[in-house]
Amino acid sequence: MISSLDQNLSENKTISETSNELELLARQYEGVINNLKEVVFQADIEGRWTFLNPAWETITGFSVAESLGKKYLNFVHINDRADNHSKFIPLINQDKDSCTHEVRYTKKSGEIVWIEVYAGRTYDEKGEVTGITGTLTDVTTKRLLDDEIRRTQRLESVGLLAAGIAHDFNNLLTVVLSNLSYMGSKPIIQNDGELDGCVMDAQKAGTRAKDLTQQLLTFAKGGAPICELTNIIETVKDAVALGVSGTEVSTFFEVAENIPQIEVDAGQISQAVHNVVLNAVEAMATDGEVKVEILFNKNKRVKPESSSEGEVLIKISDSGIGMSEETLEHLFDPYYSTKKRGSGLGLALVHSIIERHSGRVRVDSELDKGTTVNISLPGSCSAVKDVPKTAPEPKVSGGRVLVLDDNEQILRAITLLLRTINFEVETVVDGDKAVESYLRGAKEGRPFDVVISDLTIPDSMDGIETVQKIKEIDPDVVAIVSSGYSNDPVMSDPLKYGFKGVLEKPYSVDRLKRVLQSVLS
Ligand SMILES: Nc1ncnc2c1ncn2[C@@H]1O[C@H](COP(=O)(O)OP(=O)(O)O)[C@@H](O)[C@H]1O
Ligand SMILES: [Mg+2]
Structure with a gap:
């Protein structure tokens, strides 16, 4: 601006011509500043706003007129005021020409907005510092x-x-x-x-x-959901009933009419809802009320990248003690608990179950007022179905089983169990031996009816490779994958990896019978 003014004067323009051009320039600058998304500010040496552009009103809800002349600190979130001053020290001490930091402001509506502050000093003609100037950017979404x-x-x-x-x-x-x-x-x-x-x-x-x-x-990473088309209303209602059973707490349901059946792991979802309701009960006086809303939003996606149209929203509200900011920050951390006998695992579990369903959990809470936990679930989930959980009473009639596991104690235990249900057992501790035994059985006219294989076997082919090898010899091999570590996709999609069934450790005689029955029938 100065250089163009110098130029104008040197070109012997009239004062009025120059002032017209100045006015034009000023309007240009004003246009730019008024249309910025970021707040442009100036404050005097006492920290009072002396200039704010209209973005200030958009971001904070306070008008520029009501804010000018007030101290900027009044707008900073009450908990961030104490150390706000220290953030400007390098600027005040002239150690640096600019400084930048993030701080919370409180909007006129009471909501919190995270602001990235960028500030530098202003000077008068004598070079004395007159205040600060800079920008404020709303970084709430990013935060x-x-x-x-x-x-x-x-x-x-x-x-x-x-x-x-x-x-x-x-x-x-x-x-x-x-x-x-x-x-x-x-x-x-x-x-x-x-x-x-x-x-x-x-x-x-x-x-x-x-x-x-x-x-x-x-x-933990385990427990990939095994999804089946589920009546989510029933699942939620049952889990809520279980959560309040034995207490005086009442429940109130508001269920929309258009809730579709969705593909979820009903057991896991009910575990999640149960934990949320337990927390609600624990947060209230003995005779409180838990409100449960189930809604379906057909045009919304839980996450932008989600391939599934529509979300089911489960909102569970209580009018209990609510949470402090510190609790809100940590509530999903495992072992974080404010209760004398809390495990601190409840919400960590809820978070991981919902994440694994590609859903989302959001908690709104206000101290002494209450809490709402919002669970959003996508309309579908891609995992494959397990052998039906309600298989008919097993009628296994024995056979020959080859068991592969690197743990000899486990081998001894499963041998005993298989024998009680009339199976002949051979055990091996590594993949090569498994292939060898399978071959020998076939050659000697005593073939194996089933192979039960652990997933990971140190210093050996793993369960998948071993079964693939056996498959090359006998494409009809009946294999069951056995693991206690169900984070492996094999456990939720066994067919894809060549297995006919899944056996979770630890196993009971009954579960063994059921799985054998389902793969042998
Ligand atoms: N509905 C609620 N109302 C108030 N505080 C809650 C609520 N739900 C969770 N919290 C807070 O979150 C913490 C963690 O919850 P959670 O993971 O279930 O563990 P726990 O219930 O064992 O303490 C609780 O200790 C409590 O401070
Ligand atoms: Mg809990």
Whole structure:
């Protein structure tokens, strides 16, 4: 501007010509500044706004007129005011010519907006500092996305750890429970009341440990959902009823009429809803009310990249104690709990189950007012169906089974179990031996009816490779994949990898029977 003014004067333009051009330039600058998405500001040395462009009103809801002359700090979120000053110190001390940081502002509506501040100093003609100038950019959406990514990454790393521990526990429990199951079936124990009681107690405790391990596995990377077309209304209603059972808390449902059946893992979704309702109950006085809404939005996608049209929204609200900001920040972290006897696993589990259904969980909460948990699920999910969970009462009549597992204790336990249901068993600890045994069986006229294979076997071909090898020899081989570590896609889509069935560890006689029945029939 200055250089063009110099030029104008040197070209001997009249004062009025120059002032017209100046006016034009000023209007141009005004046009640019008024149409910026970012706030352009100036503040005096005391921190009072002296200039704001219209973006200020768009972003904060406060008009420019009502804001000019007020201290900028009044608009900063109350919890961010204390250390806001320190962020400007390099600028004030003239250590730097500009500074940038992120801070929360409070909108006129009371909502929070994350602002990226970029500021520099202003000077008068004598070179004295007169205040600061710069831009304010609304970075709320980016912050929320970053938070979500960070949270997912954090959960992923804890998930890996949990999966590792749960996997080992599962193997140990397989041995314990299988042996107990075998002992329980022996007539000598069944005739001894005392021993029978001991075995039952041990079995109960073992089963509880198994359930906890399964919960950990479901939260961890494991437990890819096994989706089936489900009446989501029934699933939610049952889970809510279970969550409030034994309490005085009442429930209120508001269900839209157009809710379609959707493909979900009903067991996992009910686990998620159950956990949310438990939290709602725990947050309220004894006679509170949980409100549950189920809606269908046919034109909305849960995530922009989602291939499925439509979302089912499950909103679970309570009028309980609500959450502090700190809790809101950590509520999905595993082991984060504000309760004396909380496990802190509930919402971590909810998050991972819903994520694995390509859905989304959002929590709105206000201290002393209440909480709403919003679960969005896409209209479909692509995983393949498992063998039906309600198979008819098994009628297996024996046969020959080859079992591949690197853990000898597990092999001993499964051998005992298979024998109680009249199967002949041969066990092997690595993939090569499995292929060898399978070949020998066929050659000697004693072929195997079924191969049960672990997934991962250290220092050997894994279960998939082994079964592929056997398939080259005998394309009709009947193979079952067995694992306690169900994060592997094989466990949710066994057919794709050449297996006819899935056997989750630890297994009971009953589950063994059912799986064998389903693959042999
Ligand atoms: N409906 C709710 N109302 C108030 N606080 C809640 C609610 N749901 C969850 N929270 C908070 O989130 C924390 C984590 O929840 P969760 O993962 O289920 O673990 P836990 O219930 O074992 O503490 C709780 O300790 C509690 O502080
Ligand atoms: Mg909980």
